[in-house]
Amino acid sequence: MNVKLNDTVVVITGKYAAKTGKVIAVSPKSNTVTVEGVNIHKKAQKARKANEVSQIVEKEAPLNASNVMVLCEACDKAIRVKHSVVDGKKVRVCPKCGAVLDKGYSGKATGKAAKKEAPAKRVRKRAKKEETAETAPAEDNKAE
Ligand SMILES: [Zn+2]
Numbered sequence: 001m002n003v004k005l006n007d008t009v010v011v012i013t014g015k016y017a018a019k020t021g022k023v024i025a026v027s028p029k030s031n032t033v034t035v036e037g038v039n040i041h042k043k044a045q046k047a048r049k050a051n052e053v054s055q056i057v058e059k060e061a062p063l064n065a066s067n068v069m070v071l072c073e074a075c076d077k078a079i080r081v082k083h084s085v086v087d088g089k090k091v092r093v094c095p096k097c098g099a100v101l102d103k104g105y106s107g108k109a110t111g112k113a114a115k116k117e118a119p120a121k122r123v124r125k126r127a128k129k130e131e132t133a134e135t136a137p138a139e140d141n142k143a144e
Contacts, residue, residue: 001028001065002081002092007101009068010078011038020071025062032062039063055101 003009007023016038024033047054069078072094079097082095092101 001031003033003065003068003070004092004102008071008073009033009035010071011035011068012078013067014063015039023068024060026065027062030062031065033068034060034062036060037069050072070101072077072097072099072101100123 002028003023005023005026008020011017011019011021011022016035019038021035021037023033024036027033037060040058041059043057044058045055047058070081070092071077072079074094075097077094077096079094079096081101082093084091084093086093086100093099094101
């Protein structure tokens with residue numbers, strides 16, 4: 001499969017043809033992708049617990065990966081992915097402008113690491129804010 005998670009793709013056939021969206025799920029086993037805002041189906045969801053509400057939910061359904069093309073962010077064109085080796089690593093490359101498409105993927109991995117650190121920092125920040133909130137107005141008065 002040439003499409004990966006978080007890719008921007010163009011739908012090339014069917015009801016949603018020419019629509020672009022972000023890939024929110026991939027299934028190499030069934031060769032399908034789920035694209036944000038594409039192939040929306042209504043699903044009748046029954047309440048299974050006391051605090052839930054029965055409702056009709058609109059949700060994206062997976063579509064065949066062959067019905068989408070990867071959109072190159074560098075040249076803004078729907079492309080057929082070219083596979084190439086850069087620095088000993090297999091990467092996906094845009095055949096039109098030569099941009100490496102997997103850059104975003106490595107960026108996503110670092111983003112996850114940052115997220116893991118974030119909650120601990122937030123807690124500390126909150127505690128600090130409460131302390132500084134009391135002292136901050138006094139500082140403002142001094143400045144004026
Ligand atoms: Zn390109």
